[in-house]
Amino acid sequence: MSTTAEPPAETEEERVSYFRSGTSLRSWLLTTDHKRIAILYLLSITFFFFVGGLAAALVRADLMTPAPDLMTNEGYNRAFSLHGIIMVWFFLIPSIPNTFGNFLIPLMIGARDVAFPRLNLLSWYIYMAGGLFALATLVLGGVDTGWTFYTPLSSMYANGSVVLVATAVFVTGFSSILTGLNFIVTIHKLRCPGMTWGRLPLFIWSHYATSIILVLATPVLAITLALIAAERLFGLGVFNPALGGDPLLFQHLFWFYSHPAVYIMVLPALGVISELVAASARKPVFGYEFVAGSSIAIAVIGFLVWGHHMFVSGQSVYASAIFSFLSLVVAVPSGIKVYNWTATLWKGHIALDPPFLFAMGFIGLFVVGGLTGLVLTMLAVDVHVHDTYFVVAHFHYIMVGGTVSAFFGALHFWWPKITGRLYPLAWGRVAALLIFIGFNLTFFPQFLLGYMGMPRRYHVYPPEFQVLNVLSSSGAGVLGAAYLLPFVYLLWSLRNGAPAGPNPWGATGLEWTVASPPPEHNFAEIPEVTRPPYDYEIERHDA
């Protein structure tokens, strides 16, 4: 990709694209075009990513020294709570589904839009309303409950705007529900002729599984948060033993949502990686049916493992044993995916393009995060590392190493489709590498810290932990810079990038058959699918 002195002129495709179908603010804020709504989400979640990232920067800066020198105890508690709440509900959960899912699902299945376009727009407004509540919480001083809102801390002792932030998450939940509902109906009812279930891209399968969780789990979170608010406002008492309630009920209800929510965050990423791996290897995905089925298996089994967050809570040991077993079971479909990606890459024609590098980074980090999850599933080991940095490192490997890497991978893979412009590949490679290095530098030391006994959620620690904490904080600096880098060259490419053409990667899939950026109504004529998915021509002469 050469950089020319003159920015390339607007292409014919761009003139008739969804981008130019209206230029006023009103045309964006009242749009029902799934592609424009995806852009609205992309802008909003990027904003919240920076807010959450800023809170993380404060946390890591404070942890540079064993002494509490940057923030008060209260301030530190509020910083990490805010980081968790913003990142989970305002970035990770909507990240891939609401941007790439919204943009790509209708294109991939040969539809002109999602099933309920106006509901789709409403969902964005609900998300923004929830976001305003979250920002109001921030302005009013935040909360110190952690993102988990455990009772009785959240219901009886916590200071700060617990009710307000619970409202924020409650409201945003309905945005998730509507999006999930929209996706399920779209995938069921709007597939074009010939697009059978066995021909769906794996991105669609994983979004289907995600949507099932969004629809079934989120309402439970809603009622749980409502009960917390009622407890604080009216003394409801359902989580307060002094009033006849049970604080463990909160943990059960919360994790009934929040463990499946982990899969809400990672399943779309798994779908992205399947697309990236197939396109990078230029081969059909090995064991397509198993990769598709494993998404559904993860969604179903994921509903049955919530008790593994509660091994030390005093729940029955028999319950713990069963939850431990089921948590091992849920690792099997994840393992299937990793093995099948590896088999797909075998003898592939691999180009070291940014999407491939992000996918490789994802697989490495996801494997580490997944295997340490198995360590945590062991009842005896969990007692040792429960509530330590080992757990923090484990879930950041999945949520950040996994999902955020996949998000950037998706951004680099579909950016030419979304914007119609190519970005400098070399810079994409640098960013992928820097993110991988920065991430490991940040979070690998936390495994060691946790195993040596450093508890999470404390900002004062024994001096012998300082070296690892400094390593982790410097890694966070690298990671932060690496996350900023794509913003520079991607924005630069909007004006200066070369026109992408419909299919710059030579990938299969209906989204690559339309112009880049796609026209307003996606397909002039509804396509008909006659070939299996990932129908790359396998070159046989090299065997």
Next chain:
Amino acid sequence: MTESVSPYTDRRQRHAADMMGMYLFLGTEIMLFGGLFAAMALTRLQHPAEYVAHSRELHLWIGAWNTVILLTSSLFAALAVHAAREGAGRAAARWLGATAAFGLGFLALKATEYTLEFREGLLPVTGGDGALSEPVQRLFMHLYLVSTGLHAVHLTIGICVVTGLAWRLRRAESARAIPVEITGLYWHLIDVVWVFLYPVLYLAR
């Protein structure tokens, strides 16, 4: 604003999508109330004797009459759907009107019941909780108030939607069956939730 494009190729496809969307939405409603039912089940498991004793303090017969009223309203909703499928817009409007009227009757009776409980000092709100002496009694009445209150909110929304639909169809010679069917599904769900709330709260005596 650009003209929104229909994602559907024909009417039947749209019909199927609308119905499926509504069924999924009802699934989310069941999960929402499911959290409350879990809380009630746990309370009863942990305090079986007290739960039964406090259930006796509710007005069994008001609840029973409300069950009758709501089930009857669901019959009217079903008849409205039937009329709409036959293409009889005005008949559908009349049945929908009856549905909404019975829904309002339910709310009126429920309000009377709340008033009685307030006077008896059983309602866990300011000024109405004089007779609540034990923690479990208060918890039971709280769960009662939250779950019946959430149900009443759903019913109120249902009444508004049904009334609006009846108004639109009041002079219609024919009717598109889909809006009536979808509204009917929602109404039945409100009914079904009550069918579970009534035994869990009132009949645990």
